[in-house]
Amino acid sequence: MGPSSENIDHNFIKLSVLSIVAVGFILASSVGVFDKLYSLTKGVQSGYRSQINKQAEKVVDVFETVSDIAAVKKDRDQQKNEVIILREEVVRLEQELKSNKVKNDQIQSISGDFQSKYKLVPAYVVRYKQEEPSVMEINKGSKDGVEKGDIIVFHMFAIGEVIDVNDYTSDVKTILSPDNKIAVVSEKGVKGILRSQKGRELQIEEILIDSDVKVGDDFFTSGKNSSYIQGLYIGQVEKIETQASNTTKIAKIKNEIDFNSLNEVFILKHED
Numbered sequence: 001m002g003p004s005s006e007n008i009d010h011n012f013i014k015l016s017v018l019s020i021v022a023v024g025f026i027l028a029s030s031v032g033v034f035d036k037l038y039s040l041t042k043g044v045q046s047g048y049r050s051q052i053n054k055q056a057e058k059v060v061d062v063f064e065t066v067s068d069i070a071a072v073k074k075d076r077d078q079q080k081n082e083v084i085i086l087r088e089e090v091v092r093l094e095q096e097l098k099s100n101k102v103k104n105d106q107i108q109s110i111s112g113d114f115q116s117k118y119k120l121v122p123a124y125v126v127r128y129k130q131e132e133p134s135v136m137e138i139n140k141g142s143k144d145g146v147e148k149g150d151i152i153v154f155h156m157f158a159i160g161e162v163i164d165v166n167d168y169t170s171d172v173k174t175i176l177s178p179d180n181k182i183a184v185v186s187e188k189g190v191k192g193i194l195r196s197q198k199g200r201e202l203q204i205e206e207i208l209i210d211s212d213v214k215v216g217d218d219f220f221t222s223g224k225n226s227s228y229i230q231g232l233y234i235g236q237v238e239k240i241e242t243q244a245s246n247t248t249k250i251a252k253i254k255n256e257i258d259f260n261s262l263n264e265v266f267i268l269k270h271e272d
Contacts, residue, residue, distance in 0.1 A: 117270070118268050118269060118270055119269050119270075120153070120266035120267070120268065120269075121140065121144065121145070121146075121266060121267040121269055122264060122265075122266055122267075123138040123139055123140040123144075123152075123264070123265055123266065123267055124138065124139045124263060124264055124265075125137070125138055125262055125263055125264070125265060126138060126139050126169065129171070132177075133199055134173065134174050134176040134177040134178070134196070134199045135163070135171055135172065135173050135174065135177070136160065136171070136172045136174060136259075136262075137169055137170070137171055137172070138152070138169065138170050138172055138265060138267075139168070139169060140168075140169070140170060140267060141165055141166045141167045141168040141169050141170050142165050142166065142167055143167050143168055144168075145269065146162060146165050146170045146267060147162065147165065148162055148163065148164065148165055149161065149162060149227045150162040150170075150227075150267050150268065150269065151227060151228055151229060151232070151267075151268045152172050152174075152265050152266065152267060152268070153232060153265065153266050153268055154257060154262065154264075154265050154266065156231075156232060156233050157232070157233050157234075157256070157257055158175055158182075158221055158228060158232035158233065158234055159172070159174060159175065159257070159259075159262070159265055160172040160173050160174035160175055160177075161173050161227050161228070162267075172265075174259060175194065175196065175202065175234070176196045176199050176200065176202070176255075176259060177196060177199070178195075178196050178197070178198070178199055180194065180195060180196055181193050181194070181195065181226075182194040182221060182226050182228055182234075183221070183222040183223070183224040183225050183226055183228075184204055184219045184220060184221055184222055184234055185219065185220060185221075185222040186213060186217045186218065186219050186220075186237075187217065187218050187219075187220070188212055188213070188217065190207060190211045190212060190213045190217070191206075191207070191211075191222065192204035192205060192206050192207040192219070192251065193205050193206045194219075194234060194253075200255075201252070201255070202234070202235060202252075202253040202255050203250050203251065203252050203253060204219060204234075204237075204250065204251040204253060205248070205250050206248055207248055207249050207250065207251060208247075208248060208249075209242065209246060209247050209248055209249055211249075213237060213240065213249070213251055214237065214240070215237050215238060215239065215240065216236060216237060217236065217237045217251075218233070218234075218235075218236050218237075219234040219235060219236075219237070219251070219253065220232060220233055220234060221234065229268070234253060235253040235254050235255055235256055236253065236254045236256070237251045237252065237253060237254075238252055238253065238254040239251070239252035240252070
């Protein structure tokens, strides 16, 4: 049996529809419909991509802003710390200035007393003895009235004692000599013995353990049991150590005179 008329009609309809669709695609392609559709889709994608890029840029800007704020905060904290350090330094310098003023006032007062009792004869340092580094030679001798036992000063600082006199030169044992034992006293009345360690460091020994001595205290010659007259400035305490016996303590003294750079000194002589 051949195909029925119904099947033929159905197949014909399907074929006609497919033909019409095919013709439609051909016509659409010929007039650029697909190109326009592609362009539209591409435009939509481009728009989304542009929006995404803008959002990404905003996120980057936010991170950069946060980073800048953190850097500014770090700089500000550092500046605050520097200001605090500077303020502390200002306070320290003010205290040091006050201390130096008091010290200078004391020295000026002592100097005034000395000028009424003594005359200061200037002399120049010729050299330090190579065999005895703590002994200096000055350019004044017996022809200039220098005598053994005369005391050498520099602006009321104790420098040394004349131990040998020639016609035109003299030898001076400085306070840095290791065999010195010079009686000293603080502004508070604390007594001790000035010694030198290794010809460089000054320290005051034999200070009673219960004595009121502190860092920053000033010491002067006491005028007891030595050629050094009373009131010559020695230096300031920079460190205190207790002796092993626990009965005495040692005060390390800041040496404010640079002996290696000392060129001019003065011989302390009684006024006639």
